[in-house]
């Protein structure tokens with residue numbers, strides 16, 4: 001008789017194998033990290049002897065659930081900002097993350113998340129966040145299985161100042177963790193709308209090189225789809241396809257607003273979809289057309305999404321919501337019946353995260369990731385035995401995460417009799433309370449900051465991360481204007497306007513947000529009459545400037561919003577410590593130089609009254625490398641214009657005005 005490590009003796013074994021076999025009074029035979037065999041108890045006892053037997057005869061045993069999409073470390077931000085629109089919510093959260101999210105932060109957040117997920121019967125989760133090496137280390141120490149996507153954004157992030165640095169960071173993460181028995185590292189461009197095409201392509205290339213999955217958000221809101229059609233003339237799924245993302249082992253979160261053609265494209269590429277019912281409801285993103293996805297044959301899993309948008313990691317709640325929501329999509333209560341809903345949470349999720357060869361069902365040769373659950377609570381009583389399939393209904397429509405008793409991952413018990421075996425839950429919770437107190441203090445301190453006040457007020461947009469510019473005083477403008485008319489410049493647009501700027505200065509604000517500019521542009525026609533005007537608010541950092549070659553300046557992220565109210569209103573609302581006015585007449589040319597777009601300004605500063613002209617050449621980009629390349633081009637343009645950079649001024653107009 002063969003000796004094995006463990007018997008798990010169950011009242012009912014739910015296998016979730018291809019024929020959905022149920023085994024009454026069954027034993028799952030575990031040896032090492034694997035399921036060696038399973039079947040009726042008497043049969044298994046005749047074939048094997050086990051060192052240890054877990055008596056779960058009053059429970060059901062089933063495959064551990066797969067949480068197909070989350071941001072685990074955001075447990076530490078749970079409930080901080082609720083009931084906001086997605087863009088405003090992100091606008092609030094991202095600066096806070098830049099302040100707080102360190103490897104220690106994500107490690108603690110991941111501990112809390114793993115504790116909650118294990119208790120809820122999750123054995124594998126698909127994550128997307130920052131500092132994923134710390135997430136990986138913590139998860140592996142705890143003993144959970146995970147697909148961990150290192151986020152790459154076009155904005156500066158908590159772990160990378162530019163997207164190129166993000167790709168490098170991600171590559172190092174893949175090199176360190178690919179091939180680990182529990183951790184599957186992945187590449188995570190956050191979404192197409194926080195990426196440039198170059199960024200998406202770089203992510204796809206990196207994922208293919210290492211043969212690892214890509215985990216991204218696709219078609220979460222209708223607004224996203226509309227923006228994609230407007231900007232790229234196609235849908236988010238097809239835009240990702242055009243940029244190579246679908247060539248990879250893709251896991252696409254949300255897909256609330258995809259059509260049948262996009263479903264077929266995702267199926268053709270073997271992509272996975274993570275359906276996140278709670279998050280989609282809470283952020284009012286919409287209801288994913290799951291029944292139709294399943295008809296087309298897509299791989300659909302269920303995710304909790306991050307605890308800041310859910311706000312818990314309770315897989316039982318998600319499975320139930322998935323089943324219920326599917327029924328209202330087509331007003332058909334037979335859509336997504338209980339067994340199929342549980343399928344999405346187990347083997348379906350395993351397919352979606354590209355791990356179905358190893359997990360998702362209880363079958364010989366698969367890894368021993370399994371859970372046991374009591375179904376005899378008062379909320380799940382009595383039972384009918386006329387149809388054994390009733391067990392799926394009890395699990396999906398009545399069971400709760402608190403009914404989970406034991407959890408095994410990779411042949412190791414992580415929860416026994418509801419006690420966590422590898423996480424010091426009280427200590428993690430106490431530390432989380434300390435972090436929450438720090439975040440509280442930060443939020444209170446920043447409550448009156450111009451940035452926070454701005455986002456409460458308006459639809460704030462983040463502008464391109466990098467601006468390269470040079471400013472040079474001139475005696476005369478005419479020679480420059482003549483040179484712009486010919487080779488090698490191509491003028492694409494020409495405007496002339498008066499610009500009235502009022503700068504609100506804040507003494508002790510964060511340097512990222514120390515100045516708020518209220519700008520009115522009055523566009524002038526042929527006859528010097530004002531033809532149109534617009535007003536904008538821009539939040540600027542204080543001289544966060546690097547000097548590149550040729551005295552070109554590099555500045556960073558800014559936030560912008562349309563100004564819909566009067567200067568007086570903003571003055572009273574923001575209560576600045578100081579106010580500075582700068583008025584000028586600006587002639588602006590948009591030009592193409594060596595296939596790159598630049599803005600060239602010739603400015604006459606009227607207030608404070610200043611002699612002569614200023615030449616400015618500017619370009620904006622999301623890429624640090626591109627900014628440096630453009631600095632070089634600006635040097636060449638100056639030479640073409642016959643201007644020396646030795647006179648260049650490394651100051652904004654407001655600083656010139658401030659210094660008199």
Ligand SMILES: [Zn+2]
Nearest residue numbers: 217253305306
């Ligand atoms: Zn998400």
